[in-house]
Amino acid sequence: MLLTTDAKVQYNCNSSEACSSPECKMGGPTRHGQHNKAHKAGRTAGLSARQKQRLGKEVVGPHRKPCKSGASQGGKLERIAAAKQIRDAKRNELISMKRRLAAPVVISVLPLSKSVDVSRLWDQLLSACKFQVAENGSEGREANEDRDICMEIDEVLGGLERKSEPLTMQTVTLPNKGRLRLTLLPPPSDRTDLMAVVDIGRAAEVLVLAVPGDSQCAVDEEGQAAVSVLRAMGLPSIVVAVQSSVTKGSNVTSMKERSASKKKAEEAIKSQIAGDHKMFHADTASDCQQLVRHLAEHPATVPVWRRQRPSLLVEGAEYRAGAEEGAVENSAAEPTGRLLLTGYIRCGGLSANQLIHIPGAGDFQIDRIEGIFEGGAHGSDRHGFGASKKGQGGRSSSAGGHAPRAGSGVGDGEGDSVMDVSDIGTTLLAQHDDEVREAVVRVNQADRDGEDGEQTWPSEQELLDVQTLIEGKRKKRNLPAGTSEYQAAWLLDDEEDGEEEEDEEEEEEEDNMVDSSGMNPEGRRGNQDDEVDEAPELHEMVDDEEAGSDTMALDEEAGDDAALYKELRSRHKQEQEQAQEEYPDEVDVPTDVPARVRFQKYRGLKSFRSSTWDSKEWLPAEYSRVFAFENFKRAHKRAKAAVERATAGLDPCAAAPGSLVVVHVVGVSASQAQVVLGRVPTSPSPHLSEPQASLPMSTGSPLVAFGLMQHEGKMSVLHGGIKKVASYSEPIRNKEQLLFVTGVRAFQSCPIFSADTPGDKQKMERFLLPGRHVIASMYAPISYGPLPFLAFKVMPQLQSTDIAGSAGLCKSNATQALMLAASGALRGCDPDRIMLKKITLTGYPTRVHKRRATVKFMFHNPDDIRWFRPVELYTKRGRRGRITDAIGTHGAMKCLFDCPVEQRDVVCMSLYKRAFPKWPKDLTFA
Numbered sequence: 025m026l027l028t029t030d031a032k033v034q035y036n037c038n039s040s041e042a043c044s045s046p047e048c049k050m051g052g053p054t055r056h057g058q059h060n061k062a063h064k065a066g067r068t069a070g071l072s073a074r075q076k077q078r079l080g081k082e083v084v085g086p087h088r089k090p091c092k093s094g095a096s097q098g099g100k101l102e103r104i105a106a107a108k109q110i111r112d113a114k115r116n117e118l119i120s121m122k123r124r125l126a127a128p129v130v131i132s133v134l135p136l137s138k139s140v141d142v143s144r145l146w147d148q149l150l151s152a153c154k155f156q157v158a159e160n161g162s163e164g165r166e167a168n169e170d171r172d173i174c175m176e177i178d179e180v181l182g183g184l185e186r187k188s189e190p191l192t193m194q195t196v197t198l199p200n201k202g203r204l205r206l207t208l209l210p211p212p213s214d215r216t217d218l219m220a221v222v223d224i225g226r227a228a229e230v231l232v233l234a235v236p237g238d239s240q241c242a243v244d245e246e247g248q249a250a251v252s253v254l255r256a257m258g259l260p261s262i263v264v265a266v267q268s269s270v271t272k273g274s275n276v277t278s279m280k281e282r283s284a285s286k287k288k289a290e291e292a293i294k295s296q297i298a299g300d301h302k303m304f305h306a307d308t309a310s311d312c313q314q315l316v317r318h319l320a321e322h323p324a325t326v327p328v329w330r331r332q333r334p335s336l337l338v339e340g341a342e343y344r345a346g347a348e349e350g351a352v353e354n355s356a357a358e359p360t361g362r363l364l365l366t367g368y369i370r371c372g373g374l375s376a377n378q379l380i381h382i383p384g385a386g387d388f389q390i391d392r393i394e395g396i397f398e399g400g401a402h403g404s405d406r407h408g409f410g411a412s413k414k415g416q417g418g419r420s421s422s423a424g425g426h427a428p429r430a431g432s433g434v435g436d437g438e439g440d441s442v443m444d445v446s447d448i449g450t451t452l453l454a455q456h457d458d459e460v461r462e463a464v465v466r467v468n469q470a471d472r473d474g475e476d477g478e479q480t481w482p483s484e485q486e487l488l489d490v491q492t493l494i495e496g497k498r499k500k501r502n503l504p505a506g507t508s509e510y511q512a513a514w515l516l517d518d519e520e521d522g523e524e525e526e527d528e529e530e531e532e533e534e535d536n537m538v539d540s541s542g543m544n545p546e547g548r549r550g551n552q553d554d555e556v557d558e559a560p561e562l563h564e565m566v567d568d569e570e571a572g573s574d575t576m577a578l579d580e581e582a583g584d585d586a587a588l589y590k591e592l593r594s595r596h597k598q599e600q601e602q603a604q605e606e607y608p609d610e611v612d613v614p615t616d617v618p619a620r621v622r623f624q625k626y627r628g629l630k631s632f633r634s635s636t637w638d639s640k641e642w643l644p645a646e647y648s649r650v651f652a653f654e655n656f657k658r659a660h661k662r663a664k665a666a667v668e669r670a671t672a673g674l675d676p677c678a679a680a681p682g683s684l685v686v687v688h689v690v691g692v693s694a695s696q697a698q699v700v701l702g703r704v705p706t707s708p709s710p711h712l713s714e715p716q717a718s719l720p721m722s723t724g725s726p727l728v729a730f731g732l733m734q735h736e737g738k739m740s741v742l743h744g745g746i747k748k749v750a751s752y753s754e755p756i757r758n759k760e761q762l763l764f765v766t767g768v769r770a771f772q773s774c775p776i777f778s779a780d781t782p783g784d785k786q787k788m789e790r791f792l793l794p795g796r797h798v799i800a801s802m803y804a805p806i807s808y809g810p811l812p813f814l815a816f817k818v819m820p821q822l823q824s825t826d827i828a829g830s831a832g833l834c835k836s837n838a839t840q841a842l843m844l845a846a847s848g849a850l851r852g853c854d855p856d857r858i859m860l861k862k863i864t865l866t867g868y869p870t871r872v873h874k875r876r877a878t879v880k881f882m883f884h885n886p887d888d889i890r891w892f893r894p895v896e897l898y899t900k901r902g903r904r905g906r907i908t909d910a911i912g913t914h915g916a917m918k919c920l921f922d923c924p925v926e927q928r929d930v931v932c933m934s935l936y937k938r939a940f941p942k943w944p945k946d947l948t949f950a
Contacts, residue, residue: 126682127368128205132228136247139236152312153196215246218842220725225257227726229324237268237285242292251296256847257812258327265306329767329811334374334731340366341704343697363692373670375678376456379732385696386948387737391688393454393679453679466947467649467739601755601791609864620891626935628895639856646943651738652855660808663733703727730768735806741855742804744813746848747797756792763816771949774942775800778859788861788939802941811850816842861939867931877925886910889917899929
């Protein structure tokens with residue numbers, strides 16, 4: 025109602041009866057006013073009221089529409105039938121999987137202390153597998169049979185004589201477990217061989233950790249090193265076997281002693297491996313039977329990185345020389361042949377079109393895959409060879425065709441390591457397809473004749489000339505009096521290996537400075553390198569109490585000199601690491617070389633986070649030989665899909681997992697075959713250039729060949745996130761040679777360390793400091809994660825031996841000197857990752873007036889000051905400024921800052937240059 029100023033109406037109607045005046049009909053400020061209808065049919069309305077507004081939509085709610093009794097009864101029966109069908113389908117799938125996956129379960133025994141009697145434990149496990157007790161029948165009869173068999177086992181074990189022969193891989197069939205078979209891997213003959221532990225991590229599906237129960241220290245130093253390696257690689261299923269000491273004349277200890285030993289072992293294992301693990305005693309025959317029963321009944325699990333690619337535990341090998349159809353000749357003049365590998369395919373389907381990696385030998389192509397069926401031992405249906413594949417004709421080779429020889433290492437079900445091949449035939453499972461077969465391509469072949477690229481490729485003659493120039497150049501050294509040529513060579517090696525500020529590119533840069541500046545290239549190094557070269561530094565690093573006088577130390581014998589040199593080098597690296605922590609990235613400008621020439625490849629950045637840096641600018645020549653992905657995740661997804669198709673049986677050129685096969689590997693040289701045959705128990709091959717007796721003896725470590733995923737044989741820039749382990753205390757310098765293990769491969773490389781930070785640019789780290797996560801980048805073949813990333817350091821005493829590549833480490837006793845230095849995981853492959861090397865030039869203010877200051881000792885001439893004038897300055901106390909002008913001719917300069925500067929402050933200037941890894945010398949990556 026609209027009220028005007030001339031309205032003089034008063035409402036005094038207080039009667040309870042209905043008023044007939046028009047004013048009362050209009051309503052007013054009383055309880056007779058306007059009242060709107062409340063909408064109460066919202067959420068609280070019934071189902072029928074809401075259903076009218078749904079216009080025929082399906083009613084979804086707690087209330088179900090009533091149905092007829094006949095339909096309800098039929099729906100219940102249908103649900104029961106559907107649930108039964110799902111249950112039967114799952115049961116049939118499990119049964120078919122058990123029948124299809126016929127590969128024996130790989131059990132590896134690893135003692136964690138030298139107090140463990142490995143021979144006794146090994147004999148007990150083999151006997152327990154042979155006399156495994158059946159679980160059917162009444163309890164009384166089962167107990168009697170168990171007791172009788174245990175007594176028989178005790179008699180057998182008591183009559184066994186300890187032999188000095190090395191333990192070998194055994195494949196046994198459990199008598200009362202149907203078709204279940206176990207492959208027992210012996211422990212390494214040398215407990216300090218960490219590469220043998222890596223091989224166990226590649227092959228084992230169940231790991232039996234043997235610990236002593238009566239020792240104060242259940243896990244010794246070698247056991248801790250082995251557990252740390254396996255923990256970094258990814259642990260399979262773990263079972264702990266506690267072995268107590270056996271008293272003379274009795275094989276049984278008291279229950280109190282057994283309980284105490286089990287508690288000690290449990291505490292020792294928990295300190296090394298997190299989680300609860302099943303523990304068994306391994307003192308008597310019945311204890312070992314319980315252990316074997318657990319191994320047979322519980323499923324084994326392996327790490328994810330092993331499940332995503334096929335593998336082959338090599339149980340037999342044969343080499344046939346001569347180029348055959350499908351073979352790929354090497355670029356070298358050494359002839360190639362065919363290598364036949366026998367074993368079970370595990371974890372995934374193996375395709376004849378993919379590459380196979382053999383540790384110690386390299387990457388090769390597969391010609392074909394043949395299946396083995398054992399005459400009547402287990403039946404042809406066990407391995408799935410009864411029906412031939414479509415398009416392959418189901419051809420079977422003759423007895424003398426491509427069947428494995430005696431000594432192939434495949435168990436016959438009775439505990440033998442070899443099988444009799446008189447009743448063995450083969451059938452063709454997979455043949456490679458030339459159209460989709462992946463070639464062995466390591467580097468990208470750039471167009472060296474074209475002129476489209478920015479970099480030019482040097483000719484062979486130019487490379488030889490540069491090599492001759494480097495070898496012929498001699499550096500003048502200030503050496504102590506009486507230093508021999510042998511000791512002088514050590515100092516030269518120290519300079520080559522210990523340089524930090526001067527990498528290879530800067531050395532070439534300094535060699536080319538002679539033409540531009542006309543100065544002598546000798547002595548053009550920073551103060552840090554001068555400290556390495558000068559003789560007084562050598563005298564300062566020697567302790568008088570340990571080495572006596574300098575003359576006596578330098579006149580010692582070769583062994584004493586080597587120990588002294590090792591100690592001096594270790595101290596020098598520790599001093600450099602400590603200096604890097606106290607004064608990060610700080611360098612001094614040399615006095616004999618202009619700073620604008622010395623740091624001509626460096627540039628300043630306004631902001632390290634937001635400033636742009638072109639990833640395609642000033643690339644080295646090695647980048648023309650690597651491969652890069654447009655989308656790395658998409659390529660990884662396609663590679664995984666190819667392996668899944670082979671595993672599911674959708675690839676006509678693949679063999680299913682669980683098949684006992686003979687893989688024909690082509691393009692293998694005689695030297696590469698020797699590495700493989702030296703690790704597999706086999707008879708001599710007449711096709712080798714040297715007799716088998718000259719090969720290194722097998723150390724008992726298993727040989728596992730991996731099927732590579734798509735593009736995993738091509739070179740790229742590999743990145744892995746690592747962290748220094750607590751047990752390794754020696755400094756690890758940037759670009760220091762390390763042995764890397766990715767699970768599949770093992771190779772030596774000189775990585776470049778960078779910070780593990782977000783952003784498009786990362787700062788290079790000069791040392792791998794303890795407690796920090798860094799990214800190690802190197803040239804290596806493409807690998808798809810998840811993969812472990814382990815870094816080993818070769819001990820200095822064996823670096824003088826002939827260790828040419830990782831293949832030599834795998835087949836020689838040099839692996840005994842390995843120490844785990846860092847561990848982590850693979851991050852990916854990306855050549856465009858920008859790693860910037862940072863240097864910091866420092867100066868000190870001599871005069872300060874509010875925001876203005878006079879700074880000295882940063883440069884040594886006014887030309888350098890004017891050259892670096894655009895670069896921003898900062899102080900360690902957070903002030904920012906710039907160079908205004910140069911003063912005099914000795915390097916003093918005027919600076920202006922945003923806030924008043926203190927006299928005790930330090931003025932800094934940061935310069936950056938992109939760093940690249942070193943190109944490897946050995947491209948086999950075996």
